[in-house]
Amino acid sequence: xxxxxxxxxxxxxxxxxxxxxxxxxxxxxxxxxxxxxxxxxxxxxxxxxxxxxxxxxxxxxxxxxxxxxxxxxxxxxxxxxxxxxxxxxxxxxxxxxxxxxxxxxxxxxxxxxxxxxxxxxxxxxxxxxxxxxxxxxxxxxxxxxxxxxxxxxxxxxxxxxxxxxxxxxxxxxxxxxxxxxxxxxxxxxxxxxxxxxxxxxxxxxxxxxxxxxxxxxxxxxxxxxxxxxxxxxxxxxx
Numbered sequence: 001x002x003x004x005x006x007x008x009x010x011x012x013x014x015x016x017x018x019x020x021x022x023x024x025x026x027x028x029x030x031x032x033x034x035x036x037x038x039x040x041x042x043x044x045x046x047x048x049x050x051x052x053x054x055x056x057x058x059x060x061x062x063x064x065x066x067x068x069x070x071x072x073x074x075x076x077x078x079x080x081x082x083x084x085x086x087x088x089x090x091x092x093x094x095x096x097x098x099x100x101x102x103x104x105x106x107x108x109x110x111x112x113x114x115x116x117x118x119x120x121x122x123x124x125x126x127x128x129x130x131x132x133x134x135x136x137x138x139x140x141x142x143x144x145x146x147x148x149x150x151x152x153x154x155x156x157x158x159x160x161x162x163x164x165x166x167x168x169x170x171x172x173x174x175x176x177x178x179x180x181x182x183x184x185x186x187x188x189x190x191x192x193x194x195x196x197x198x199x200x201x202x203x204x205x206x207x208x209x210x211x212x213x214x215x216x217x218x219x220x221x222x223x224x225x226x227x228x229x230x231x232x233x234x235x236x237x238x
Contacts, residue, residue: 006129008191009235011136014160018072022202023135023229024194024209025236027126028106031222033187036108040219044108047115048094057095060088065118068197069174076137076158078172085174086122087114106183109215110192117208119200120174123192124162124181126238131165135173144168147179191238192216202228 008025015021036044060066066088070080084092090100090111100111106123114121124133140157143166155161160173169181174195183190192212196205209226217224227236 006126006132006238007235008133008229008238009135010229011134012234013137014135015231015234017075018197019231020198021230022196022200022205024196024205024226025229026123026192026194026209026212026216026224026226027190027236027238028192028213028216028220029189029223031106031188031190031216031220033104033106033183033185033190033220035185036102036105037219040105040108040112040215041102043215044100044102044112044115047112048099051091051094051115051118052097055091055095057092060091060095063118064199065197068199069120072160072197073172076160076172077156078159078175083172083175085120087118087120087174090114091118104183104185105219106187106190106192106216109212109219112215113192113194113208113212116211117194117200117204119205119208120195121192121208121212122170122174122177123183123190124169124177125183125187125189126181126191127187127189128181129164129238133162133164133169135160135162137161138163138168142166142168144171145178145180146171146176147182149179188222189238202230 138155
């Protein structure tokens with residue numbers, strides 16, 4: 001499949017406000033995203049069990065990887081107890097004994113990586129993009145329609161968003177995704193974000209991206225590569 005000429009960039013303001021931030025991006029074309037096979041669901045359940053073995057709910061609340069994202073949310077005006085970063089919300093469900101529903105191969109792989117590394121990991125379908133993607137502070141004029149809703153809302157000024165032009169793809173950095181770029185069974189090209197704030201180091205994000213790429217190749221096929229966006233290299237192309 002021919003790749004689109006789309007640029008994906010992180011605004012300088014993000015690195016200025018959050019030094020040490022890195023985003024790994026796994027890019028996959030020509031993938032097949034059907035229902036997860038038994039082996040992949042088993043892997044997801046194993047990561048849930050491993051998390052329960054190494055952490056309690058009380059320990060999770062004090063974990064440095066949770067604290068760094070909570071501080072980031074507070075910095076742009078979001079109360080972390082009300083708007084939990086995606087990996088914390090998922091980890092809390094797991095530590096309460098709940099199973100994460102199996103959605104599809106690509107979505108399950110992102111959840112496996114998030115539980116394994118306790119970092120945000122979530123993807124977008126890129127075969128529906130028509131404009132460049134930019135992780136940046138919001139002006140407040142952008143439009144967001146959440147998955148499962150038809151209500152259009154605006155982000156708060158200064159809130160970190162992932163946007164395609166003025167269409168918000170993710171609110172509050174790693175909180176909630178829009179329905180526009182949801183990874184669907186019909187998606188054939190996707191990008192998976194793996195985020196790191198200190199104390200997470202760039203080498204660990206690289207390792208997570210490598211493992212995610214191997215899982216995508218194993219279960220979904222396609223052409224896979226990954227790149228790391230940082231202050232030194234703040235863009236990739238699809």
